Amino acid sequence: TEGYSINLDGIDLISFYGLPDDNSISAVMEGIGVESVMGASNAANFDGTDWTGSLLELDLSSGYWVRATGSTLTGSGFPYNIAREYSLNEGFNLVSFPSKGSFDISGALPDDIEDNIIAIIGEGASAINNGQWIGSLDEFEGDRGYWIFTDAAISFSYDLSGESSSAREVASAQVTEQPEG
Secondary structure, X not given: OEEEEEEEOOEEEEXXXXXXXXXXXXXXXXXXXXXXXXXXXXXXXXXXXXXXXXXXXXXXXEOEEEEEOOEEEEEEEEOOOOOOOEEEOOXXXXXXXXXXXEEEHHHHOOHHHHXXXXXXXXXXXEEEEOOOEEEOOOEEEOOEOEEXXXXXXXXXXXXXXXXXXXHHHHHHHOOOOOOOO
């Protein structure tokens, strides 16, 4: 299984790269102060005792808006599959990101579908594709959700074969000191 720890500090756009066997909203969100969870076309609210609404289970391909009061969502689950296939409709799609770490948008999107993506919106940041990516969103991050706006129905898997930027940062910080002498 793969563990996750997601800081919730108000209204957050999140996703999961692994979920437990019991992926019901009541099991995953139990006891952490979550008030509501909204998907692209469904939602659930917690009234202090029970969850109500049409969102009953969480899935690995979707992104979610979560409203909570300063808590951390922790858990573990499976399957961790960075090659997960996403089938997007023309228009807006609320999707997950299937990997730990962070990856450059242009590098993570397969070249054959990148021209079909008009814009990507994350929590507090966005990028527009005008032949190159411009805007404040430059990386996909694990545990985050994204609205991807397309001009056609497309299917793809993120291209995560390259090294993530967070892995590059760690590698560049590991400098071996030479002994003096």
